Amino acid sequence: MKLQEMREEIINGPIERTLLKLAGPLIVNNLVQVVYNITDTFWLGKLGREALSAPGVTWPIIGTLMALGMGFATAGFAFVGQYIGAGEFKKAGRSAGALYSLMLFFSVTTAIVSVLILPYALRFMKVTPTLYPYAKTYATIVFLGVPFAFTYMAFSALMRASGDTKTPMKITLLTVFLNIVLDPFFIFGWGPFPRLGVAGAALATVIANATGAIIGFYLMFSGKVALKLSLSNLRPDFEFYGKLFRVGLPSSVGQSANSFGxxxxxxxxxxxxxxxxxxxxxxxxxxxxxxxxxxxxxxxxxxxxxxxxxxxxxxxxxxxxxxxxxxxxxxxxxxxxxxxxxxxxxxxxxxxxxxxxxxxxxxxxxxxxxxxxxxxxxxxxxxxxxxxxxxxxxxxxxxxxxxxxxxxxxxxxxxxxxxxxxxxxxxxxxxxxxxxxxxxxxxxxxxxxxxxxxxxxxxxxxxxxxxxxxxxxxxxxxxxxxxxxx
Structure with a gap:
């Protein structure tokens, strides 16, 4: 079993070699994200100062929201990783499924609440009248795609917990490439696409996140990755949810506090x-x-x-x-x-x-x-x-x-x-x-x-x-x- 082989190397193999083997794909994944951010800024800069500033001015709000999901993903990562290390693979699968279902429910609720409070948050930040419509448009579209972002976040955390860092890297390469390609078409209305401006940049991000979430969901439920889930794994497990909240809430609070800081x-x-x-x-x-x-x-x-x-x-x-x-x-x-x-x-x-x-x-x-x-x-x-x-x-x-x-x-x-x-x-x-x-x-x-x-x-x-x-x-x-x- 691939999962058992990964576990054996992680808990008994040479430390430096195993560390670098796992880290390689993750470094590539992070650097690709940096390249995307630079590219996104480049295209939006062609529209003017307001368009360029829209993602940046809304980032404290979006970052705080994403920190909530990252906190629970961190908790799920810790539980699943430790269960795998203990050799209790059934519990690892059950915990992974519970994390998935919780993230899905939590993300939908969070997206709705975020869209409702967005205007008040932007006014609290004293966003200028000229920048306000751009920021509101960008953040609203990104918030509507939060369920995809959260479920892919869960998938990535679970893959890392199992020792598989290559699969998330491959999916991230695909989604970032898709985002970079879609950006100019949606922003400037190239070809048959309408000119959407800032909304186009946000829409490209949502489509890329949705693509990654769908691929991740398919891989986990088809058994094509080390950690395989079934629909029964998704049934609510309120006892485990309590553990996730106990471990995940401090992480969410800490990351949110840092975003605001x-x-x-x-x-x-x-x-x-x-x-x-x-x-x-x-x-x-x-x-x-x-x-x-x-x-x-x-x-x-x-x-x-x-x-x-x-x-x-x-x-x-x-x-x-x-x-x-x-x-x-x-x-x-x-x-x-x-x-x-x-x-x-x-x-x-x-x-x-x-x-x-x-x-x-x-x-x-x-x-x-x-x-x-x-x-x-x-x-x-x-x-x-x-x-x-x-x-x-x-x-x-x-x-x-x-x-x-x-x-x-x-x-x-x-x-x-x-x-x-x-x-x-x-x-x-x-x-x-x-x-x-x-x-x-x-x-x-x-x-x-x-x-x-x-x-x-x-x-x-x-x-x-x-x-x-x-x-x-x-x-x-x-x-x-x-x-x-x-």
């Missing part, structure tokens, strides 16, 4: 003008590229963590996480070094503006040098916690880094004249002269401190406990530490 961070950076924000945006694109690689490796590690924790191989799971930290830290450090050496020509590819290029030196010195600690330690530890099913830990870790460190530190070093700690007054204004250096210093400092907190928490080992029920002596009993998230 970046809205606040954007406002802080925008306070220093267009030049600073442009340098930040370009840097973010570079960081997203780096994160695509490290995120792919971390996602592969997540599969290995989940199955090894399910198999009770906690020390092996710890070694897997530690070696992933080393790999990601090395890759990120080399990438930052290359960006530092070739900073000017790299930034000129995006925008040949002397002021922005000069500002990029500040971004590099005060923020970008901290990225290896974020990619190499923080992301790995966060993924380790969520893959082991300890989503409260990953939620708290994310909130601490963004809301407890990055936002207050960026604001303090960028805008506050002085702070007093233990009776000692620190003149921040003299250190940074109220320039962007303070904001980016605060952002970089948050990565260093966040990585340190994550590493200490990881080394404590409180995450090294399974969340599944195992069969022992004919009776179902909880594995030791099942209540650890309480």
């Amino acid at each position: 970046f809205v606040v961070l954007t406002r802080i950076i925008m306070g220093f003008g267009d030049v600073t924000y442009a340098a930040y945006v370009i840097t973010t694109r570079l960081v997203n590229f780096l994160t695509s690689i490290s995120r792919g490796i971390s996602m592969a590690m997540g599969t290995m963590i989940a199955q090894n924790v399910g198999a009770g191989k906690f020390e092996r799971a710890k070694r897997i996480a530690e070696r992933t930290m080393l790999v990601n830290f090395t890759i990120a450090s080399l990438a930052v070094l290359i960006i530092g050496i070739f900073r000017v020509p790299i930034f000129k590819v995006f925008l040949d503006d002397p002021k922005v290029i000069a500002e990029s030196k500040i971004v590099l010195e005060y923020f970008l040098i901290s990225v290896p600690f974020f990619n190499g330690i923080f992301i790995v530890v966060n993924r380790t916690f969520s893959s082991a099913g300890h989503t409260k830990k990953s939620m708290l870790l994310g909130i601490i880094r963004l809301w407890g460190l990055r936002i207050p530190l960026s604001y303090a070093f960028g805008y506050v004249g002085a702070i007093t700690l233990l009776g000692l007054t620190i003149p921040l204004a003299k250190l940074f002269d109220f320039t962007s250096r303070g904001v980016f210093f605060g952002m970089g400092l948050s990565n260093f401190i966040g990585a340190l907190i994550a590493l200490v928490w990881f080394l404590r080992g409180s995450w090294m406990k399974a969340i599944i029920e195992k069969e022992a002596k004919g009776e179902s009993k909880m594995t030791k530490g099942y209540q650890a998230e309480g």
Whole structure:
């Protein structure tokens, strides 16, 4: 059986070789998504500033919505991966089916509610009157396609839990290619297609997501992938739904809080003008590229963590996480070094503006040098916690880094004249002269401190406990530490 072969390699095979084997398709998958985002921006830019801004201004709303689904997909991934690691394939199938049915019901409900509250959300964000109709049109169409996005999200998570990272990559390549091809036809009305503008970009996205969801559904129910489902697996299982909510809700809340947190961070950076924000945006694109690689490796590690924790191989799971930290830290450090050496020509590819290029030196010195600690330690530890099913830990870790460190530190070093700690007054204004250096210093400092907190928490080992029920002596009993998230 292919699923058993995958399991054997994941829980007993060479760590580095298995990690890279699983990570390859995931890295490709993430990089393809980055390419699509750049292409989508390119086509919409031909329509003007409002059309270009529509996806960006609605992203905090869409991102918050998608975070809700990702939270439950993360929980399903942890349960199914641990059941497979424990060799309980029937329970893995039953859990996978329950996740599918829950995501379908939840996505339909969420899509309806989101469409109803969309106008109020856009007004709350103070979207300008000229941009409002574009943003509303784009988000409405994307929301109507949420059931497809959520069910494909579930499919991808389940495939990763089983150790199959190639199938989601192939489907993503197809759907992204379809999206890229449809974009100009729908946006500009090429050939027999009507000119839909921003609505065309959203419609292309929905069609691509629907294609991926349908293919994924067919593969799982036809038995053409390692994890096979039947219609009986889809029947409601309220006991398991309760477990999914218990494990998935913290992840959903944490990711939603992070999505909103970046809205606040954007406002802080925008306070220093267009030049600073442009340098930040370009840097973010570079960081997203780096994160695509490290995120792919971390996602592969997540599969290995989940199955090894399910198999009770906690020390092996710890070694897997530690070696992933080393790999990601090395890759990120080399990438930052290359960006530092070739900073000017790299930034000129995006925008040949002397002021922005000069500002990029500040971004590099005060923020970008901290990225290896974020990619190499923080992301790995966060993924380790969520893959082991300890989503409260990953939620708290994310909130601490963004809301407890990055936002207050960026604001303090960028805008506050002085702070007093233990009776000692620190003149921040003299250190940074109220320039962007303070904001980016605060952002970089948050990565260093966040990585340190994550590493200490990881080394404590409180995450090294399974969340599944195992069969022992004919009776179902909880594995030791099942209540650890309480």
